[in-house]
Amino acid sequence: GxxxxxxxxxxxxxxxxxxxxxxxxxxxxxxxxxxxxxxxxxxxxxxxxGVTHDRQPMELLRVALGEAGILTAAQLRQAPDGSRVRLAGIITHRQRPQTASGLTFLGMEDETGLINVMVSVGLWNRQKILARTSRALIVRGIVQNATGATSVVADKLEPLEMGSWFSRGSRDFR
Structure with missing residues (x-):
């Protein structure tokens, strides 16, 4: 009551x-x-x-993100191979496998699905604090989907200011 x-x-x-x-x-x-x-x-x-029961937090920002030309995970799957896009999501995990030549993989999610992002050694070193500590990001990069699995090779990372409210943190380097 x-x-x-x-x-x-x-x-x-x-x-x-x-x-x-x-x-x-x-x-x-x-x-x-x-x-x-x-x-x-x-x-x-x-x-x-650590979770929400009725909606994915990115839904609350979708109108503003859409107006800024930021794609959803669902829209990303339809983007042409080799095109440059911007997308945003909550970081669920960071991984750097021994076999990946220093690449860092970010797993992100929005209200429409999962997003796989590859971060080069150079970009990681240039934006290390943002890449390592952000709970949510805006990523600009090149779409790779010629093989049927969609991912983005990041060339710029931007803070998603509301991200600290969307997650208690990600599972990193496990």
Whole structure:
């Protein structure tokens, strides 16, 4: 019978109560709390349990990303081999296999699917902090899909500023 924000407030109050305390001392009348926006609800879900239950976070940015010419994973699969594209997603993992001559592979996802990104040694070295620490990125690169498996060879990485709210982190170099 209460909003998520009111429930979080009550949970915080309940967490301060300890055995041996006089009952009701930690009860504080909550201020008037407005309901949470869709973004705030999603960010609270990610912070609490690491996932969202009803939507993929990239959905919240899709209109703005689309207006900027940034493709979805589904659109990427239709892009011509050799074309330059921009796409965005949450980083799910980073890998650098011994057999890959120093290439780093980024696994990313958006609301329409998975995206495979290859980052050269040179690009990794130029943008190491961004590449290593971002939870979500905008990637510019060249599509490779002649063999039926679609991937992007990155030539530029850009921060996706809202990305820190979309993920608690990726599985890296395992």
């Amino acid at each position: 209460m909003s998520r924000r009111q429930a979080l407030w009550q949970a915080g109050v309940a967490a301060t109560e300890r055995e041996g305390m006089l009952p009701g001392l930690s009860a504080i009348a909550p201020p008037a709390l407005r309901g949470m926006s869709a973004f705030e609800l999603m960010a609270a879900d990610v912070a609490a349990v």
